[in-house]
Amino acid sequence: MTTAAIDANSVVHAVQDIVPRLRENGRQAEEERWIPQENIDLLEKAGVFRIATPGRFGGLDLPVAEQTKILAEIARGCPSTGWVASVWVSSTWLATLFPDRAQEEIFAQPSVRVSGGFTPTGTLTPTEGGYVLNGSWRFNTGCRGADWNIAATILENPDGTHAEVIAIVPMSEFTIADDWHTSAASATGSSTSTAKDVFVPAHRVVDFGEAIFNATPDRSNTGANGRNYGLFAFVMAETVATFLGTAQGALELFLERIPGRAIAYTSWENQAEHPLTQIKVAEAANKIAAAQALEAVWLKVLQDRADAGEQPTTEEKATIRGQGAYAIQLAKEAVEILYRTSGASVIQRSVPLQRFFRDVEGFSLHGFLLLSTNLELHGRVLLGLDPDTPLL
Known part of the structure; x- marks a missing residue:
């Protein structure tokens, strides 16, 4: 090993x-x-x-x-x-x-936490030795506990041209608003972070397009080192894992609390013995298993390409986006089934399953993960059309 x-x-x-x-x-x-x-x-x-x-x-x-x-x-x-x-x-x-x-x-310390996102809601203006960063970024998950923050932003060149770039800045250079009040994903602390006249050295800024294709310069970890995955395919793979883990946890929680529970207003004293409960729990378990099977395929594609020093093809990246969103849908449906088969007592805050349900519903609303958006992208490529997005 x-x-x-x-x-x-x-x-x-x-x-x-x-x-x-x-x-x-x-x-x-x-x-x-x-x-x-x-x-x-x-x-x-x-x-x-x-x-x-x-x-x-x-x-x-x-x-x-x-x-x-x-x-x-x-x-x-x-x-x-x-x-x-x-x-x-x-x-x-x-x-x-x-x-x-x-x-x-x-990586001055090997254990590091980095937050950030890909929506360019800030600006960079050139100055001696680098740039000046200004802007605010909403839904910045993990910003409260991060060491560094990635800020997608618009570079405003002196000649009036613009470019999308990514800056990485110590989190201490940002202010964090207390504006995260939500019905789902409440514990993620995804508050708004703001930078005001923050200096960013030139070596901490990379071109967004080059990052998408792992083509950023001046770094030694290039080629077939086994870790140069396609950017958005990699992010999708990492995100899907959260949904699959959430669904598996929900299944475990359901199985822990169901034995011996009666079905209210019926003669059933043990819900586990009811055929409908048996059908529903099997349906949920198989949705999770199907999502995990999809995941195994694209994880192999990503690793094989990285090991060969290649980027995934357009078709492979579109497939990962489409299948990733579909796996998320399967995981979400599994949690929904378990929640709705749990009886009225599941809505109590002391029952963890209700929190798993609300979180998975909230996570699935993320724009990058929407089933419709990703199936459209996947379908376009399957039909031989241009994907119609650079975020692939």
């Missing part, structure tokens, strides 16, 4: 051990609108924040399939903690697309 596999297994097992505690902290996390520090400390101790850090900086540098396995386990314990972890880990991988000089700063 390789060293990477041993390290991956140790992280998986460590996360499995803390799943009960993550579940116990779920209500506190929701009430405080941010995951408890204990959750972060447990993930830190387990090694989660090293899984995407390059090996040359002391990280575990795990392949995408191992990363997703770990992220799913976290979500099995707490969906919101899993969502935050997926953002931190996927953004840490994105940081490896910056020049070596920036990477040396970002």
Whole structure:
């Protein structure tokens, strides 16, 4: 067994051990609108924040399939903690697309948390040695506990031209608004972050288009190093893991509370003996299994391409987007079935399953993950049409 596999297994097992505690902290996390520090400390101790850090900086540098396995386990314990972890880990991988000089700063410590997003709602203006950053970014998951923040932004050149770029900046340079008040994903703390006249050195800015194709310059981790995945295909893969873990956790919670529960206003004293309950739990379990089977296929595609030093083809990236969204839909439907088969008592805040249900519903509304958008993209490519989006 390789060293990477041993390290991956140790992280998986460590996360499995803390799943009960993550579940116990779920209500506190929701009430405080941010995951408890204990959750972060447990993930830190387990090694989660090293899984995407390059090996040359002391990280575990795990392949995408191992990363997703770990992220799913976290979500099995707490969906919101899993969502935050997926953002931190996927953004840490994105940081490896910056020049070596920036990477040396970002990975000064191998355990690192990076937040950010891809909506360019800020501006960069050139100045001596770099740029000045201004703007606000909403829905910035994990910003409250991040070390660094990725800010998609518009570069305003002196000649009047514009370009989409990505800047990476210490999180301490941003202010964070207390504006995260939601009915779902409450514990993700996805508040608005704002930068005002923040200086960004030139080596911490990369072209968005080059990042999409892993073609950013001035870095040594290029070629067939097994970690240059397609940007948006990678992000989709990491995100799907959160949904699959959430659905698996919901199934476990359902199975724990169902034995011996009567069906109100009927003669059934044990719901587990009712044929409809049996059908529904099997339907949910098979939706989860089908989603996991889809996931296994695209994880292999991504790794095979990265190992060969190639980017996924347009057709492969479109398939990952379409199948990823479909897997999310299957996971969401599984949780919905379990929730609606749980009786009225499931709405109590003391019952974790209701929080899994609300979180998965909220996560699925993310614009990048919408089933309709991704199936349209996938269908266009299947029909031989242009994908009609650069975010592929």
